[in-house]
Each structure stands twice: as C-alpha cells, then as structure tokens.
Amino acid sequence: MRSNSSGSSQGITQVIAASSLGTLIEWYDFYIFGSLAVIIGQQLFPSDAGASALINTLAIFAAGFIVRPFGALVFGRLGDLIGRKYTFLLTLVLMGGSTFLIGLIPSYSSIGYAAPILVLLLRLVQGLALGGEYGGAATYVAEHAPAGRRGFFTSWIQTTATLGLFLSLGVILVTKELIGNEAFSEWGWRVPFLLSILLVGVSIYIRMKMHESPVFTKLKSEGKISANPLKESFQKKANFKMVLLALFGATMGQGVIWYTGQFYAQSFLENTCKLDFNESRYILLWAILFATPFFVVFGAWSDKVGRKWIMLTGMLLGVLCYRPIYQYFLDSTNVIELQNTEAHHTSKIETDRGYVSGTSDSLVTVRKFKTLEGGISFTEEMITVTPEDVLAPMPEVKTVISEVRLPQNMYIIFIALVFFQVLLVTMVYGPIAAFLVELFPTQIRYTSMSLPYHIGNGVFGGLVPFIATLIASFNGSTPLSGLWYPIGVAALSFLIGAVYISNKVDKTVMD
Amino acid sequence: MNQLKKYLGLIWIALGPLIIIFLLQQAIDKIGAAPVGMDRTNTSLQWGIIILIFIPICAGLVIFGKYAWNQEYDKLPDDM
Numbered sequence: 344m345r346s347n348s349s350g351s352s353q354g355i356t357q358v359i360a361a362s363s364l365g366t367l368i369e370w371y372d373f374y375i376f377g378s379l380a381v382i383i384g385q386q387l388f389p390s391d392a393g394a395s396a397l398i399n400t401l402a403i404f405a406a407g408f409i410v411r412p413f414g415a416l417v418f419g420r421l422g423d424l425i426g427r428k429y430t431f432l433l434t435l436v437l438m439g440g441s442t443f444l445i446g447l448i449p450s451y452s453s454i455g456y457a458a459p460i461l462v463l464l465l466r467l468v469q470g471l472a473l474g475g476e477y478g479g480a481a482t483y484v485a486e487h488a489p490a491g492r493r494g495f496f497t498s499w500i501q502t503t504a505t506l507g508l509f510l511s512l513g514v515i516l517v518t519k520e521l522i523g524n525e526a527f528s529e530w531g532w533r534v535p536f537l538l539s540i541l542l543v544g545v546s547i548y549i550r551m552k553m554h555e556s557p558v559f560t561k562l563k564s565e566g567k568i569s570a571n572p573l574k575e576s577f578q579k580k581a582n583f584k585m586v587l588l589a590l591f592g593a594t595m596g597q598g599v600i601w602y603t604g605q606f607y608a609q610s611f612l613e614n615t616c617k618l619d620f621n622e623s624r625y626i627l628l629w630a631i632l633f634a635t636p637f638f639v640v641f642g643a644w645s646d647k648v649g650r651k652w653i654m655l656t657g658m659l660l661g662v663l664c665y666r667p668i669y670q671y672f673l674d675s676t677n678v679i680e681l682q683n684t685e686a687h688h689t690s691k692i693e694t695d696r697g698y699v700s701g702t703s704d705s706l707v708t709v710r711k712f713k714t715l716e717g718g719i720s721f722t723e724e725m726i727t728v729t730p731e732d733v734l735a736p737m738p739e740v741k742t743v744i745s746e747v748r749l750p751q752n753m754y755i756i757f758i759a760l761v762f763f764q765v766l767l768v769t770m771v772y773g774p775i776a777a778f779l780v781e782l783f784p785t786q787i788r789y790t791s792m793s794l795p796y797h798i799g800n801g802v803f804g805g806l807v808p809f810i811a812t813l814i815a816s817f818n819g820s821t822p823l824s825g826l827w828y829p830i831g832v833a834a835l836s837f838l839i840g841a842v843y844i845s846n847k848v849d850k851t852v853m854d
Numbered sequence: 855m856n857q858l859k860k861y862l863g864l865i866w867i868a869l870g871p872l873i874i875i876f877l878l879q880q881a882i883d884k885i886g887a888a889p890v891g892m893d894r895t896n897t898s899l900q901w902g903i904i905i906l907i908f909i910p911i912c913a914g915l916v917i918f919g920k921y922a923w924n925q926e927y928d929k930l931p932d933d934m
Contacts, residue, residue: 409907584926587918590911591866802907809900813884839866842859843922845930 358487359499361553362480365435365546366500368539369476370507371514372442373469375535378511382532386450387458406466411801414474415793416573422479422789423572426563427486428555430789431479432547438472439543441465446536474801478793481776486558486785491646494848497776498642502635505768508605509631512624514538558785569786576783576791585782586795592844593778594799596658596836597771599829602804603665604764605631607829610808611669612757615822616676617721617747622754629758634765641773649846650778657770658837664767665826668760673822675757676747678713678721686716703731718750781848803832856928866919870912877905 376383414434422430445465451458480500488496514535522531554560562568569575577583605627612623645653693710707727714720724743730736749757779792811825881901888897921927 409903580921580926584918584921585930587914587921588927588930591915591918798911802911806904813880838862842855842862843927843930 355487355489355496358553359484359496361546361549362431362484363499363503365431365550366476366480367503367507367510368542368546369435369438369473370504371510371542372438372539373473374508374511375442375515375539376445376466376469378515379532379535382528383445383462385528386532387448387462389451389456389459406463406470408801408805410467410470411474411797411805412794414471415478415797416474416790417471418475419478419790419793420572422475422482423569423787426555426559427479427483427789428550428553431476431483432550434472434475434479435543435546435550437468438476439539439547441468441472442536442539443543446533446539470801474793474797477796478789482780482789482792483556485777485780486556491848492643493780494645494650494774494777495639495643497780498639498773500776501642501769501772502638504601504772505605505631505635505638505765509628509635511535512628516621516624562785567786572787572790576787576794582783582787582791586791588839588843589779589782589792590795590798592836592840593654593775594795595803596799596833596840597654597775598799598802598804599807599832599836600658600661600771601768601800602807603661603826603829604761604768607807607811607825608761608764611822612672612761616672617678617744618676619746619748622748626754626757626761630761630765633758633762634769637766637769638773641770642777645774645777646848649848650774650781651840651844651846653774654771654778655837655840655844657767658833658840660770661764661767662830662834662837664763665830666823668764669823669826671760672757675753676719676749678715678719678723678744678747679742681715681717681719682713687713689713699728705729705731717753719747719753721745721747777848856925859922859927860925863919863922863924866922867916868919870914870916870919873912873915874905874909877901877908881905 418430418434421433442465445462448454448458448461448465477500480503481497484500485493485497518531518534519527522534555563575582576586609623609627612618612626613620618626641653689711691712695706695708695710697706697708698704699706705728707729709725709727711723711725712720713723722745724745726741726743728739775796779796780788783791807829810828813825814820814828815822815825817824881904885894885898885901888894
C-alpha cells in the first residue's frame with residue numbers, strides 16, 4: 344500500500360511550512376522561559392528564601408520534565424481520536440496563550456505570592472502543550488509525505504527545536520541591545536513573551552487553512568479509528584514492546600545527545616570555563632546556525648540508508664568524543680594555570696573596600712583585568728575578608744575568575760567543537776521523527792510516538808544539566824565527571840538500539 | 855543475534871532495580887548532607903521528583919528485559 348499526499352490538494356511544502364512554523368513557535372515559547380529564568384525569578388518571586396523557593400523549584404525544575412510526557416498522553420490520545428490538525432491547533436493556542444500571559448503577570452511586589460503561583464500554572468500549561476505538539480506535527484507531515492522521502496520531509500520539523508532555541512536567544516539578545524540591560528531587567532524581559540502572541544496568531548491562521556492528514560481522514564471514513572488509543576498503545580503487547588524499544592533504543596540516547604550539545608555545552612562554557620555571558624551564547628548561536636542544515640541532510644540520507652545507523656553513529660560519536668572535547672574546553676580556559684606558564688600583562692586594577700553584609704568584618708576586592716600572551720583576556724578578583732576580631736585566624740584570599748574572552752583563533756575552534764556536538768544532534772534527531780512514525784500503526788501513532796519521545800527528551804535529556812552538575816559535586820569528582828551521565832545513557836541506548844532495532848525503512852504508514 | 859537479544863534481557867531486568875537502589879542511596883546521602891531548612895526541603899523535593907520519575911522508567915526497563923528474554927524482539931513488525 345502506498346502512502347502519499349494524493350488525498351490532499353495541498354502541496355507538501357505548505358504542509359511542512361504550516362507544521363514547522365507552529366512547532367518552531369512552541370519551542371521558542373518554551374525556551375524563553377528557561378533563558379530568562381533568572382530575571383523571572385527576580386521579578387515574580389520574592390527575594391527572600393521561603394515558600395517561593397519551593398514554587399520556584401517546581402516551576403522551573405519540575406514542570407519542564409514531568410508534564411511533557413503527560414501532555415504526550417493527553418494530546419496524543421486526542422490526536423488519535425479527533426485528528427491531528429485540530430489537536431495541534433489546540434496545543435498551539437495553549438502554548439501561545441500561556442506564554443503571552445506570563446509576559447503580563449504583575450511582579451511579586453504588586454500581587455505577592457499570586458505571581459509565582461500563576462507562573463507555575465502557566466508553565467505547566469506550556470509543558471503540556473509542548474508534549475502534545477511535536478507528535479502531532481511529525482505525524483501530520485509524515486502522513487502527507489510520499490513513501491521513500493519521509494525522512495527528508497519530517498526532518499524540517501526536526502529543525503524547529505534548534506531554530507526555536509536560536510530564535511529565543513536572538514530575540515533576547517536583540518531586545519537587550521535595543522533597550523539596554525537595566526530596562527531589560529525591569530520590563531524588557533516581557534517583550535519576548537508578548538511577542539509570542541503575534542507569532543502564534545500568524546501560525547494559527549496558516550494552520551486553520553490546512554486539511555486533516557489524508558491517512559487519518561481515510562481511517563476515519565472507514566470507521567477504523569481507535570476507540571481507546573491509550574489502552575491500545577500500552578496494554579497491547581505488540582504495541583507496548585515497540586514503545587519500550589523506541590524509548591530505550593532511540594529516544595533516550597537522542598535526548599541526552601540533544602541536551603548535551605545544545606544546553607550543557609553552553610552552560611559548561613559559561614559556568615565552568617567562566618566564559619563571558621555573551622561570548623558563550625554567540626558560540627552556541629554560530630554553531631547552531633552552521634549545523635541546522637544537517638538535520639535535513641541526515642533526514643534525507645536516512646531515506647536511502649535507513650534511520651538506525653545514522654542515529655546510532657551520532658550516539659557513539661558522542662560517547663567517544665565528549666570527554667576529549669570538554670577536556671580541551673577546560674584546559675584552554677584554565678587561566679589560573681596558564682598564567683603560571685605564559686607571560687601576561689594587567690591592563691587595569693580596581694580596588695573596592697567595604698564590609699561583609701551584617702558584620703563589621705572588612706571586605707577588600709582587588710579586580711585585575713589581565714591578558715595572557717596567547718590572547719585570552721579575563722577578570723581576576725582577589726577577595727579578602729579581614730575579621731574585626733584581631734585574634735581571629737589570618738584572612739584567606741579567595742580568587743574568582745570571570746569574563747574570560749577568547750582570542751579569535753581559539754574562538755573559532757570553540758565554535759567548531761560546539762558545531763560538532765550540534766552535528767551529532769542533527770544525526771540523532773534528523774531521522775527520528777520518521778523512525779518513530781514508521782514504528783507505530785496509524786490508529787495509535789500520535790499517542791504511541793509522543794510518549795517515548797517526551798520521556799527521552801523531557802526526562803533523560805532535560806535532566807542532563809541537573810544530573811551532570813550533581814555528579815560533578817560528588818566527593819572526588821572533577822569538572823568532567825558530570826559527562827558520565829550523558830555518556831552512560833547514550834552508550835546504553837546505542838547498545839540496545841544496535842542489537843534490537845531494525846534498519847529497514849517502512850514503505851508505508853497506512854498500516 | 856536472537857540469542858544475544860534474549861540473554862541481554864537478563865541484564866535489563868537486573869538493571870532496573872539496581873538503578874532505583876543507586877538513586878535511593880544517593881538521595882539519602884544528599885538530603886542528609888543538605889543544611890536543615892529550606893535547602894533540605896528543596897533537595898528532598900528534587901530527589902523525590904527524580905525518583906518518582908525514574909521508578910516507572912526502570913519498571914519499563916524490567917518489562918523490556920522480560921520481553922527480550924521471552925524473545926518478543928526476535929521478529930519485529932518491520933521485518934515481516
């Protein structure tokens with residue numbers, strides 16, 4: 344049986360554009376919250392620790408991880424019952440609406456604890472909507488795509504997660520440039536949220552004009568729609584075993600590769616290597632820009648050689664290369680060690696004197712702006728606390744490094760190394776929508792593919808920063824110890840995928 | 855290959871409970887090490903969420919292992 348777009352008068356380009364635009368906006372909405380979490384925390388949460396810390400933790404930590412798989416179940420079921428088009432239209436409205444409303448919430452100083460509670464509720468709606476969106480868009484495009492080109496067409500949907508991150512970083516940086524840091528912290532942070540309503544409006548208009556998937560329409564006309572997609576997906580052994588295989592053999596590994604390349608890399612450069620705030624973000628932006636076309640390259644290639652080995656090669660390369668790459672990042676920016684062996688000069692020295700808050704202990708901060716012979720510049724702060732009590736032990740001097748800036752040649756190498764990590768993301772992520780769509784029958788496709796995808800990405804992937812940081816805090820660990828989490832998960836997924844997954848490209852999605 | 859699939863199933867069955875035991879040990883250590891007060895509440899909350907999420911996932915890994923041991927993956931729908 345052939346699956347193609349014969350049932351639809353709309354061109355595949357229009358289908359891809361409508362689906363991708365909506366999905367891109369949903370990713371954008373989801374990421375701006377994460378990118379602005381610090382400012383949101385300052386504006387909408389009280390400054391003192393208290394009940395707010397719990398709500399903050401739940402809003403920023405939990406909603407992003409727990410709710411996505413639930414969204415996959417709720418909207419996946421809906422998509423298999425009433426159709427793909429209306430379900431992902433609904434998720435778009437929910438996502439856009441909740442994002443817009445976050446931008447309107449008065450600050451904590453105006454409405455007190457209602458502010459963080461409202462943020463938490465809206466963040467939960469965002470997570471639910473995202474959980475429902477992706478499966479719908481991927482299924483919708485795959486069910487329109489001609490046989491033999493499903494990898495190529497669905498890979499456009501795959502670019503949206505990365506482009507959404509790119510767009511969110513871009514909008515934040517541009518807004519900041521235009522209005523200045525102070526105004527941005529005060530009210531400008533709301534602009535990226537409010538802007539979302541325009542983008543969503545355009546996307547809803549386009550999606551309203553789309554037709555239902557021809558495969559789903561055919562199924563509906565034949566009265567073959569599943570009466571209970573959840574039960575069929577998870578209680579029928581034949582389907583449930585494929586859900587487990589998709590999770591452990593593909594999406595679990597894909598999730599950690601995705602989050603390591605696109606989030607942990609930037610976080611490591613900023614927090615561990617102490618790279619300047621903007622510099623670490625621009626490195627990621629350039630890497631994403633150069634790597635994004637490869638989603639389509641690998642998606643199209645998977646139509647010819649199969650999905651399995653492209654995805655698994657991406658995982659294996661991550662397992663083998665992460666430690667050398669991050670070791671290089673660390674060694675190249677270890678300015679405390681480098682200034683022992685390299686000549687350097689200090690361009691400016693500033694001294695601040697004051698008191699430790701709430702005590703009479705004196706606090707002296709000497710700030711030096713240094714440049715090494717190799718071209719790396721950085722700020723070195725030497726902080727000395729002298730106790731008021733003269734009998735107290737001698738004060739300790741604490742050295743803090745910040746605002747590390749790289750010379751041009753090293754900057755390019757860093758971009759290349761982050762690009763390589765994003766390239767691995769394109770290998771595991773480019774073909775995965777087609778892979779998941781082909782794994783499940785039409786009646787329960789939306790439900791069955793959404794759950795492993797969101798557990799793989801939301802849970803295994805989303806936990807990369809938290810678990811990696813946690814491992815790095817263990818006794819005897821090094822700054823690179825955190826990498827054992829993505830390496831271990833990717834290695835396990837590679838092994839399961841290599842042994843159990845078939846490389847055959849399914850010719851039909853009409854089954 | 856089918857024999858490898860089958861016997862690896864035993865590893866997946868064992869791995870599920872081992873991961874949960876490891877997470878519980880870590881949770882006890884880290885919650886105990888956190889300063890009493892809001893820090894400890896937050897650490898407990900985070901670990902509670904992690905364990906709550908990973909219990910069903912590890913149960914899934916055990917079921918996956920059981921299916922592999924029962925040779926459910928010897929022939930996939932794609933191969934037919």
